[in-house]
Amino acid sequence: MTISLYAASVPVFKQMLNSMNHVLTKAEEHAEAKNIDPSALLQARLFPDMFQLLRQVQIATDFARGVSARLAGAEVPKYEDKEQTFADLRELIAKTLTFIEGFAPAQIDGNEDRVIVTRPGTPKEKKFTGQSYLLSYGLPQFFFHVTTAYAILRHNGIEVGKRDYMGQY
Amino acid sequence: MTISLYAASVPVFKQMLNSMNHVLTKAEEHAEAKNIDPSALLQARLFPDMFQLLRQVQIATDFARGVSARLAGAEVPKYEDKEQTFADLRELIAKTLTFIEGFAPAQIDGNEDRVIVTRPGTPKEKKFTGQSYLLSYGLPQFFFHVTTAYAILRHNGIEVGKRDYMGQY
Numbered sequence: 001m002t003i004s005l006y007a008a009s010v011p012v013f014k015q016m017l018n019s020m021n022h023v024l025t026k027a028e029e030h031a032e033a034k035n036i037d038p039s040a041l042l043q044a045r046l047f048p049d050m051f052q053l054l055r056q057v058q059i060a061t062d063f064a065r066g067v068s069a070r071l072a073g074a075e076v077p078k079y080e081d082k083e084q085t086f087a088d089l090r091e092l093i094a095k096t097l098t099f100i101e102g103f104a105p106a107q108i109d110g111n112e113d114r115v116i117v118t119r120p121g122t123p124k125e126k127k128f129t130g131q132s133y134l135l136s137y138g139l140p141q142f143f144f145h146v147t148t149a150y151a152i153l154r155h156n157g158i159e160v161g162k163r164d165y166m167g168q169y
Numbered sequence: 170m171t172i173s174l175y176a177a178s179v180p181v182f183k184q185m186l187n188s189m190n191h192v193l194t195k196a197e198e199h200a201e202a203k204n205i206d207p208s209a210l211l212q213a214r215l216f217p218d219m220f221q222l223l224r225q226v227q228i229a230t231d232f233a234r235g236v237s238a239r240l241a242g243a244e245v246p247k248y249e250d251k252e253q254t255f256a257d258l259r260e261l262i263a264k265t266l267t268f269i270e271g272f273a274p275a276q277i278d279g280n281e282d283r284v285i286v287t288r289p290g291t292p293k294e295k296k297f298t299g300q301s302y303l304l305s306y307g308l309p310q311f312f313f314h315v316t317t318a319y320a321i322l323r324h325n326g327i328e329v330g331k332r333d334y335m336g337q338y
Contacts, residue, residue: 002171003281003300012304046215046324112172131172135181136338143312144319144334151320155215165313169305 005112006105009071009134013064013100016146019167020060021093023150027158028086038086044152053152057089060145061096067138068100070116071130072107174281175274178240178303182233182269185315188336189229190262192319196327197255207255213321222321226258229314230265236307237269239285240299241276 031038042054051059058081069076077099083089114130118137128137150165200207211223220228227250238245246268252258283299287306297306319334 002173002278003177003304004171007300008172008177008304012308015305016309046320047326050323109171131176132338135172135177136184137335139181139308140185140312140335140338143309144316144331147313147316148320150313151215151317154219155324157216162313166306166309169301169309 004105004109005071005130005134006103006108009108009138010068010100010103010105012139013068013142014097015167015169016142017061017064017093017097019165020057020146020149021090022167023153023158023160023164024057024086024089024093026160026164027153030158031086041153041156041158042084042086042089044156046148046152046155050148053149054083054089056145056149056152058083058092060142060149061092063138063142063145064096065099067134067142068103068108071111071114071134072103073111073114074103074107173274173278174240174299174303175272175277178277178307179237179269179272179274181308182237182311183266184336184338185311186230186233186262186266188334189226189315189318190259191336192322192327192329192333193226193255193258193262195329195333196322199327200255210322210325210327211253211255211258213325215317215321215324219317222318223252223258225314225318225321227252227261229311229318230261232307232311232314233265234268236303236311237272237277240280240283240303241272242280242283243272243276 027041028038030036031041043052045052062079065079066076079092083092112129112131116128116130116133118126118128147165150160153160196210197207199205200210212221214221231248234248235245248261252261281298281300285297285299285302287295287297316334319329322329
């Protein structure tokens with residue numbers, strides 16, 4: 001027996017997107033309870049040349065959509081990245097969940113050897129197989145942004161813990 | 170075709186452990202160049218009740234060893250966690266790499282349905298299959314600690330970027 005490409009992608013994204021949504025909700029409630037301007041959290045960064053919370057969430061969802069779509073050989077949807085509030089981010093996560101839940105396992109399974117080219121036509125062009133794209137690129141990137149979003153909120157005193165990060169498993 | 174349990178575990182750990190080693194080396198060089206006490210970085214945290222850099226690295230390597238061993242049905246090695254310096258952490262990563270590279274694909278592949286019980290006999294006991302243990306628990310935990318170690322160093326001004334985090338892929 002082996003594991004399926006679908007099992008290693010869409011359900012992993014779902015688990016972490018749901019937990020990120022939950023962590024963001026706790027952050028919003030914290031801001032409200034403490035009279036904190038929500039943008040103090042949404043625009044928070046760990047260092048001036050790192051992305052702020054809002055952008056980390058956008059990029060995490062972008063990887064969830066992009067990786068799922070590329071594995072399925074489907075078109076990668078273009079989003080406008082115009083979110084500005086916690087409510088916007090929750091809606092973005094909900095839309096992303098709906099998008100990735102639209103893929104049936106059969107659309108992704110079997111595409112382990114599909115050739116996937118990132119940044120085609122640029123000096124950074126890179127060729128992957130479906131499997132290497134997910135395991136050596138997609139998952140590390142996705143987890144980077146989910147964890148960094150969590151780290152920004154922890155650094156700003158939001159009372160969440162590893163259980164909130166992990167979500168339902 | 171499908172992907173193998175081995176491909177989704179040991180090589181992923183290897184890639185990220187090597188990149189974490191590289192990021193730690195850059196941090197040590199930075200400390201030396203700027204006359205920073207290395208423990209100012211090793212003991213740095215993003216929030217008082219989060220683990221410091223040194224512990225984040227220990228836990229990341231612990232998940233790499235523990236997940237690989239459990240998937241193979243091998244004994245999980247006990248380490249003493251007595252690292253105190255950057256050199257100690259590099260040695261810990263090297264030992265962890267040697268340990269996980271000791272597993273042949275055939276020792277892990279096929280164990281997707283192996284029953285894995287975490288924290289047995291405690292109220293937090295949880296039963297997994299090999300596949301769910303890796304995808305819904307092991308990888309999210311491992312990436313959490315690798316990314317948080319990176320985030321602590323970025324927050325402290327170490328000049329590393331996404332390319333350093335991603336490593337060789």
